[in-house]
Structure formats: structure tokens, C-alpha cells
Amino acid sequence: MGFSFDPYSPAVDSDPFPLYKTLRDEHPCFWSEEAGMWVFSRYADIVTALNDWQTYSSASGNLMTELPNRAGSTLGTTDPPRHDRLRGLVQHAFLKRNLEALGGPMRDIAAGAVAELRGVKQFDFINDFSSKFTVRVLFAALGLPMGDEQTVRDKAVLMVQSDPVTRAKGPEHIAAYNWMRDYAAGVIAERRKHPQDDLISHFSAAEIDGDKLDEMEVLLTTTTLIMAGIESLGGFMSMFALNMADYHDARRRVAADPKLIGDAVEESLRFNTSAQRFRRRLQKDVAIHGQTMKQGDFVCLAYGSGNRDERQFQNPDAYDINRKPKGHLGFGGGVHACLGSAIARMAIIIAFEEFFKVIPEFHRVQEQLPWMPSSTFRSPLRLELAAG
């Protein structure tokens, strides 16, 4: 039986790395029957595709399994020049000075969330810490009214998943997405009526040369930000916690010297970023590695594989916080590199500075982790940790 790579399979959810290695070594341009798309797994090929946005278009969607009406309307799902226009309008809301103001609230939120764990012997890192932190930070950043946090978080987690059997978004995923859009629409209407100093107020009012985001763009951008803020940040935080739990030496060094958190975060972004696979669509035929991909074909860019490519990173399967990896794909790269990378780095460093103050030593409880069914992201649904 030949090699197969099915990004919808539980096997890939739980441990894609051996499959990635086979892809890189033997099938650097692989047609996945199950996914109905090509797969790039080598660092060099992924970086080339990320830089060559004219050939590798995002306008037909960037998630492996796309949500309705996203293609062509959000930052992640448009090409320049439309993308650059959107990005310009949204970006000023993410300026550093706007972010710095969030530092204090983030620290208070983290300290508050971890205080609840003081004296607790065993806890679910996700339910009991990271989800509380991310949703509260997001609410603070977007100026969202408190009260709906748990529902918003549950819907955000659900909307990025896909059905492992049908390989598509199931009715519950679509429903979650629709709920989120309605929720975002309500918030936007509220912010329009009562603007304040928050991201949504900033970018819904942003204007460059008389150009503004239209209603649909504001709506979809807000929805994407909620999804990214909760699910992407939360997913990565749990991967970072998992690495800290599994690599005792790294954890002890980081707990003893919190200045190392930044280095450990960068290595985790390389080692097992939660953003594993995104896709592009070819605007012309491309011949590579003995295959000819046709215009209109989709190509999966397996960031998680590029980050483990021995052609780029020495001893790539080792988790080494001294590595200080440059050019990793943990936030993607090229035109669509994560807009929120600065805010994400800031949030996770602050969260773990506070976390380590209360829980400097911990270990993993579950032998097998329940992995989220997603063809794009990879993170556990629960992460039981024992303190001490």
C-alpha cells in the first residue's frame, strides 16, 4: 500500500511529525487524495509559496477547510492589493503604542486567573487557565462586554474544527460560525454607537485616503480576530504549556529565569506551533519535484513540517530553548504572516511570567491527550497538569 497523508485523520491530529518526515524525504510535492490537494512539506518550498503570492493565492480561502463566505473578504483570504488595503486599515489598531496599553490589563488578568489555581494539586490548563486568560484578554482588547465569555470561547473553539468523518464543516461548526458573526455584528453596532479606546472602535473607524472598511469587511475581520484571539492564542498557549510540562530541564530553567520565556516561546512556535497547515490556490501551473500542479489546484503549506525540516534546522526534532530559531513558520510568513504576532508574543510571555510565579513546577497527568479534530490547527482539547 502506498503512502497516504490525510490531514483529516485523528492520526495526523495527534502526531503528524513522522508523516511529515516521509513527505519531506520522499514526497516533497505530494497529492493527498483524502484532502484533494497538494502538500508542501519542505521549508524552502513553503517559504517560496508564501513569498510568491501572485502564484499561490489566498483569495479562495486559507483554512484547510474553509468557512462560508470568508474567501475573498478577510485579511487571510484576499491577495494584494485588496489584502494590503485591508491590512493597512486594520493594522493601525495593532500599533505598538496601542498594544503597550494592554500590558497592564493582561498582567492583571493572568495574575487573577492563576490565583484561582493557588493550592490546587491538579487542573486542566486549558479550562482552568488559558481559556480564561485568552477570552478575558480578547474581551479587554476588543472592548467586548463581559458576561458572554464562556459562550464566545466555546463557539470559537467549535468553529475552527471540522468533522473527521465528512471532512467538512459540520452543521454544528457552521452554526458556531454563524453565531459568532451575529455576535460580532451586535458588538460592532454597539461600538459604532459608543466608540471607545479598543481595537474594534479603532479599525471600524479607520480611514486611509478616504477609504474605509465596508460593513462586511468589519464584520468578517472582527470574527476572524475573535477566532484568532481565542483559538489561535489559546491553542498555542496549551502547546507551550505542554512543552514546558514535557521538557523538564527547559521548564526548570525558564521558571528560574523568566527572561528565557521569550526564547522558549520562539522554540515552541518552531517545534509544534498550533497553526500546522494552511492552504493556497494556484493561479498558474507549477512544475516542481517532478510533479505538475495545475492552475486552480489547492496546495497545503505544512508549516509544522517546514519547522521540522532538517534542511533548515539542525536536529529539528529536539526541543532546545537555546536555539533562538530565526525564520520559523510558527506565525506563517510572507504577505499573510500573522498580524497578531506581536500581541500574541506579549500575551503569552506575560501569562507565563504570572503562571510560573504561582506554579513553577508541574508535570503532565494524561498519557494520551485528546487532540482537537482540525485539519488546520493542532492543540489538545484538555491538558491535565499536576502542580509540584
Added chain:
Amino acid sequence: MPKITYIEPNGNESVVDVPEGWTLMQGATSNGIDGIEAECGGSCSCATCHCYVETHADKLAAASETEEAMLTNVAAERRPNSRLSCQIKAIAELDGMVVRLPAAQS
């Protein structure tokens, strides 16, 4: 004069007396060692004098910010012991040092 061993891409080992104050790049190029191009002549502008420091790493000053930035784009694989040989000056403490040269510089 510190003796530096250069391992060329083909495995050849050459021991060179590099005068103190010279860079390891100059020691290599003036002696015709293969595997170093050094297009910019040692001003940290081209990243074609990439080497792997095999010994004496603890005797070296840390790479500057500019060298770090240049190293991220060397032609061959960047490893933890990657340095630009034009930024390492020969000093007595480096006597016996071994550097390995990559197969590609550009």
C-alpha cells in the same frame, strides 16, 4: 601565532599560522583555503565566509547583531556553531582551534 585548522568542504584539513589580529577569513583566503569566498573582504556585508566553529567556542566573543542578521541567510545550513570567519580575530587563546567550512557560500 595561533595555529588554526580549516576543514575544507572536501574533507581536506589545512593547518595555518594566522597572525594575531588577522581574521580567520584572512587566514584562510590568503592561504588559498577552499570553501570561503569573502566577497566583501571582511566587512560583514556578504555572508560568504560562513564557517562552523568546532572547538574553542568558549574563547570567542559573541556575534554582533549585524553578524547574527547576516548568519540567518547563509547559503549553507545555519547551525548553532555557525559564525562568519571575518568576524573572528585570531588571538593566542585560539591556538589549536578547528573550523569547518560549508559546501556552499553563495
Added chain:
Amino acid sequence: MAIVIIGAGQAGLQVAEALRSDGYDGAITMIGDEPRPPYQRPPLSKAYLLGEFTEAQLTLRAPEVLARKNITLLSGVSVTAVDRAAKQVRLSDGRAIDYAGLCLATGSRPRPLPVPGADLANVLPLRTLADTRAIAAILPKTERVLVIGGGFIGLEFAAVARKLGKEVVVLEGAERLMPRAVTPMMSEFFRKLHVDHGVAVELNAAVSRLTGAEGKVAAVCTADGREFPADLVLVGIGILPNVELAQATGLECERGIVVDACSRTADAAIVAAGDCTARRLPDGSLLRLESVQNAIEQGKSAAAALLGKERPFVASPWFWSDQYDVKLQMVGLANGHDRTVMRGAPASHKFSAFHYRGDVLLAVDSVNRPEDHMPARKLLDQGLSPSFAQVADLGIPLIAR
């Protein structure tokens, strides 16, 4: 079959060594008119004058290395004629050498200053080690340095002279510094940089004559009647390609010895490389580059061509300049750009300017941002254009393979 290389600079040496690494084991004779083995020129206007490099450290290859590679170096000798019919070069010492293949790597010379007084003592170019030694000998006795020409050489020397505590005036004939090499924004950045370091920069300054006392220069006069006293005058107003041998033997010359991408001339036995050439581009235009990269790339192409192989020079041209604590790295050719996207602010002394025509990236100039310059070289070589928003966002590292 014997190969003769006229010129023992960066390009000539590259040809000789590339011939050996490409497997050629016949005779190689390299003829240089300077009385020393090949050496590097770029540090002359920078580290060498500051005393950071010794002369020995400038040597590209020790003579015994050339001997080991069986490369015969005739130094201190010039070629007086190339006889293409007889396939022979004639030397200034009366000898003649037969060739089967010939490479012209004759380099360039400083453009002479065409005004009265240019022949006074202490009026010097900066091109060769001999020039630089002469400057180094005068500098300790010098208080006032005047630089004619605000190009790379002149500005690098101005920076060195300031570091050595000299009073420095730069006279540039054009309305901005380095007008042929950089964009107006970059010209202004460097003007301000030099002014901030205490250099008097005079633009639109047409030098009309130099005056002297006891045979030594005393002042530089401009056409508008101003007079600038000086103990040392550095003339950096460009270079002239050494095309005379090629011209005399009937090879096409236009701003340089005309070669194709593979460094070939119209004569199948003759190639040319380095500063002396002008390369014919696919669109028919001629490109003259004065850089180490050009010497090395054309040298490799020339060696390949002499061995009957095609190795076109297609890489994007790149240059660098070090002035004070500023490292300027440029890649590509900005000619014809219609949009510039800034990455970082000039005031921070750490920025890059990305030049586009439409949405196609043409060139990138980086100041203290090697992390942009290196990927930009790869992107340009691969014909890839990052989007405007991407390069404007300092939060996104530029990556390329």
C-alpha cells in the same frame, strides 16, 4: 593551450582560480601592472586608512598560493598591445606571450579632475594601494581635508577623515550626494549623516580650479567664487574603464568592453571581466557595474566561457558601503521605479527602502538592516515581490530561500 589574463585584481584572480576549479590544468599567466600580488581594494577607503587592516591583510592570495595553483603572476609589467591575428600579447618589458584564450580584466582608473591645479601635490585619487599609502603619509600632517565628489569613495573617505579628527568639506557637483547610485531619499539621509558628523557638505558645487603654494595644494575654488582652504584634496569623481587595449585591437567598446552575460566578446578567444566591462542585457541596453560582486561573477563566467561553457551572470547586483556606524547594503537596480515602500524610519538609522515598478520589486536599499538585505537578494534573484503591506510591517520578518 595557454590562457593569458591581463589584470591581476579581483576579477583577474577570480578568472585564474575559477579556471583551476573548473578543471583546467594548462598554463595560466596573469599580468598585473601593480608591483604586488592581488589585493582587496574595498578596505582601502575604510579599515586600512583607519589602521584596522595592515597591508599584509589586504593580500587576497599569498604568492606561494598562486605558485601552488600553478598560476604565473607577472607583476609590475603592463601589456602594450593585443595582436588578435597572431594571438599574442606584447609586454612593456619587450616580451611577447602567445595565448589560446585571453581575458581582459584591465580594471579602471580614477577619472582625472579636468581643472587647473589638479596636478598640485597633495591632490590624490583613492584607487590603488599606492594612492592610499600616499594619503596615509600625508594625513598625519593634515588638518583640512577637502573631498571633491560626493560618491562612495569620497564619502567613505570623508567618514574616515572625520574619525581621525580632520576638518572635512565635501564638494559635490550635483544637487545631491551619490546621484547615480542612490535615490534622492537616500542621498538626503547620507547628507544629514555627514553633516551630523561635522562634515560640511556643499552641493551644486562646481570646482573651477585648485590653487597652491610651493607646489602643494592650498585651496579649492568653485565656479561661484567660493574658496575652500585645504591641506589634502581627495578626488573621487568616478572611474574610467581601461578599454584602450581592447579598443586598439578592434573589440567593441561603449562605456566599457562590451560583453554578453557569459563575459564573452565578439572574439571567441577573448573574454572580459570586472570594472573594465559593460554587459549587454537582454533588452539591448548596457550595464556597467563597479563592484566586487561584478568582478567575481563575471570572473567565473569568463573562466567558464574560456573552457567552452556557458555560465551567465544573472544574479541581482549588490553593493555595500560603510560610513561611520552606518552599513548601506543595496541590491537590484532601482531605475524606473514608481513607488518606494519604507520599512522602518530613516530617523532610526535602521530602515530599508523597497523600490517597485507597479507591484514588481526592483531594488532594496538597506541601512543597518542586514536582516532585510540578505532575503531581498534571494527574493530579487527568484523574481518574487513581497506586497507593500508586508514590507511596511516591521513585525513580519522577511524570509526567503
